[in-house]
Amino acid sequence: MSTIIATLGTGRARRLRAALTVLLAAAVAVGAPFYFAPFQVFQLTMVLLYAVALAGLNLLVGFGGQISLGHGAFFAAGAYTAAVMLDRYDTGHLATLPVAAAGCFLLGLGFGVPALRLRGLYLALVTLAFAVFLPPLLKRLEPVTGGSMGLTVDKLQPPAWSGLAEDQWLYLVVLAVTAVALLLARNLLRSRVGRALLAVRDNESAAEVMGVRLSLHKTLAFAWSAMFAGVAGCLYTWVIGFVSPDSFSFVLSITLLAGLVVGGLASLYGPLLGAAFVMYVPSVSQDVSEAAPGVVFGLLIITVMFVAPTGLAGLPGRVRAAVARRLPRRAPTSARTPEAESAPDGEPEPDAESGPESLAESGPGGDPESLAESAPDAEESAAASAPDVSPKSPAASDPSATDTPADLAVADAEPVGAPPRTEKE
Amino acid sequence: MSAVTEFLQQVVEGLGSGAVYASLALALVLIYRFTGIVNFAQGELAMLSTYVAWQLVASGMPFWLALPVTLAVSFAGGMLVERIVIRPVQGAPELTVVIVTVGLFIFVNALAGLIWSFTVKDFPQPFPDGGLDLAGVRVDWSTLGIIGVVAVVMGLLYLLFQHTAIGLTMRAVACNPASARLSGIRVGRVLMLGWGLAATVGAVSGVLVAPLLFLEPNMMGGVLIYAFAAATLGGFDSPVGAVVGGLFVGVAETLTGAYVDVVGADLKVGVPLVIILAVLLVRPQGLFGRAAVERA
Structure with a gap:
């Protein structure tokens, strides 16, 4: 599925698909x-x-x-x-x-x-x-x-x-x-x-x-x-x-x-x-x-x-990311998948670049593709602010891991997911 | 009855309900101090504890035995809630944590309805009828009892925090979790303890207020609003402030209901709203709170 998205995901094909979806x-x-x-x-x-x-x-x-x-x-x-x-x-x-x-x-x-x-x-x-x-x-x-x-x-x-x-x-x-x-x-x-x-x-x-x-x-x-x-x-x-x-x-x-x-x-x-x-x-x-x-x-x-801090709307993106991680990596596909979950250390994910792009591309007015597009993007931003729950919860479910350094780091670093977002400003 | 005794009478009654608000506010403040979380489910946890007490009494246990059992159950319950529901989001942004406590609010409220149904239950009045007559002002035993119980709880908390080793570690965690952890304190356990304590204090407020309000799943909703006003007025990081704020809110509520005709009994619930707004406009950190300083 992600291959299809990759092929459709650029230029005119993308815009055409968007127009069709909206219609x-x-x-x-x-x-x-x-x-x-x-x-x-x-x-x-x-x-x-x-x-x-x-x-x-x-x-x-x-x-x-x-x-x-x-x-x-x-x-x-x-x-x-x-x-x-x-x-x-x-x-x-x-x-x-x-x-x-x-x-x-x-x-x-x-x-x-x-x-x-x-x-x-x-x-x-x-x-x-x-x-x-x-x-x-x-x-x-x-x-x-x-x-x-x-x-x-x-x-x-x-x-x-x-x-x-x-x-x-x-x-x-x-x-x-x-x-x-x-x-x-x-x-x-x-x-x-x-x-x-x-x-x-x-x-x-x-x-x-x-x-x-x-x-x-x-x-x-x-x-x-x-x-x-x-x-x-x-x-x-x-x-x-x-x-x-x-x-x-x-x-x-x-x-x-x-x-x-x-x-x-x-x-x-x-x-x-x-x-x-x-x-x-x-x-x-x-x-x-x-x-x-x-x-x-x-x-x-x-x-x-x-x-799933991004709710139902973010689910497809998360599932896609999870599937993509399990599949053998192919260059174009893997670059496009949001990897928010695989980056518990707060590294800016590869997909973070697509965020500002879809925010900035308000040019083609009413382009619904960007509506769909901004779902993974919104996921990024939500993953940046609301969650970092997901990476931590597995650790927390293990009693012995309670006092890990990761837990410790949380105490003083409050806006954990901020770096990827600030790039956009 | 002269106007003065009438007034004093209202004040006494206000102090009675104020003591209940104070104890729920104290529970809120405890958790806020330890974890920086405003626990929107605090009232519902107290309501659940009250149902436990009701169930025990209904199955034939004498009230004064059921109370310590209930408090013990609440303590364990509070620790469990921290471990299962709150720990996974500890350190996550405020928004996440608040939404989780709101979820807990909805869940606990509905759970009580599921188990005990939404029909109103009579809760036994633990204090004898009648009361004292102080120069024409009538003080019911129940009012005195409520104030007394809350005072005892507060005294015990004070002793715990100021004069025991556990209290010292707890204060260390509240003050600076990172340093506390580095000096060998198991922060996670202390947080569980804090939530357990808060649930216990909250349970006291639930059990005390139940005979007055009748027991039903939405019983604590109103009380929670008053407790929020109390904590805002006293300052969210000040236990003393919570108590003073609670008493003040209780008296203000009763007096407004009695003397301001426009408000009357039905609009008294506007009092906490006005108090919260006024505090935020005039002295946002509350009477006893410390103003927050932002550090990037």
Whole structure:
């Protein structure tokens, strides 16, 4: 397989393949609502709107290295903004989207300013407290929010000329918004802001020395991320037509984070996989027992962080690398495979060169090949920041190896995987 | 009842719940000192310990025997968690470790639901009914008992850290793991010990709060938020700060609930949010914490 990739992997063939992939994906995505049953279309719609929230969370967690345990609250804020506008002011659906987005952006700025001035986990604490506080607050503001009964509003209706059923129209609208949101997230990451964010994640001190304003970029990332969650919340109101405080409990925030981690941190299509996870795992495992989704999520998160820190999205790359290591080495193929795992000593891997290239090649706009390409690249960067778990875990599972020098070195060298990343700046 | 006694009454009740927050905050701070990790699963581990205690009592063991057994189980459990879940990611970036503790949070919460179901359970009140009457202020035995137990735990911890050889090695590891290892301390074992201790202290808070809140898998979620506020206020690296912060948060919560009409009982959970935000804006290192100095 890797040979095929190698042959296709250059020049026009590569771009052609990319264009074909995108066309195919778009055709499948647009065709889906005409093939599946209404309930399945509804589920797919939910997957798409969760993907928007996860793409936002990914900006913050995967690329920004900050943690939010309260994205469910921003989701709720977006959903309620839309619901209240529809319920009290009868503004029409379209107007609610920009208001929800802007409102959540500002809310994110407000919480980000105190929480992100400092290093560490204060953002996680603040967002956690906010997520726990919001449902009782919504219940209290009964005159506006309808209290614990919630608000029922009109779903988005298909225009008469389209001849579409409600579920199909909703799906297509959400699909369009999701596509725009994912594209926006991708472009944001390729901009100056995105590069600054990556630098901050990988080595705050180094980034600051290079002139990146830490608190500004972290706060902006958080605000963007809150905005995405707010947009997803707004779509939720369009699709479900009902909001209540209990739909947005703390569990939602935790589930979103769990979905993102399992789907793949710092990967561009990880949010989509994660969203499918958020949607389907609870509904499938709920049949087993009320507690089953939690058990599955909890175990998966820990397992993913131990063995596959890049999540589902990074899995193909890791498997390819593992396979390539076992195969006899052929010059062109082996040079292209990411060898992150085989470099526990933090040596810059051979593939590290392809990272900056795919980041810099934002020239051919909308080139989806680089979308796929940046998966191994994202894996590199994730391997640089999040993990170095994988190399260490085998050592740790052996009790006698606990006090090895490798363990010792960890104590003072904190940004272990930083060197390969800093090359790019 | 005069306004003053009414006020004092609220303060006493605040101190009672504050003592519970203090002990969970202490558990958080212990782990933070040793490993630099904020353990988001601390409350859930405490909840699991409380279920162990409940199970023991339900199977006929007297409470005051069940308590030491529970604490011993929690100690062992904490050590196991460190060894199995945390050690593999020790030294990995903060993000990885936090996500792992969040995963542990979800897992433990659901596990308790799986084993004991999500129905609320009555937890026996270990302290007798009634209380003292101090100049019109009524102090329940249970409030006194909670404060007393937490004080004893703190005293024991102080003795352990300041006056035993184990305590000395533990402080050495907290201070500088690399040097500690070079001078022959088995850092891994000390970290296990630290997690065991933290789980024990957390278990105390769970057992104390269970009769008030009723036992169910989500019992400690709220308490955890208050404990975070307490630790932030006191400073994440200061055990004394955790205790002072816990008491302060408890009193602030009760007084706000009683005297600020807008807040009332349902919005009290906003108090920790406000406290965390205020501390971060005014004195980010907390009352007793040391400001972090960045070294590249």
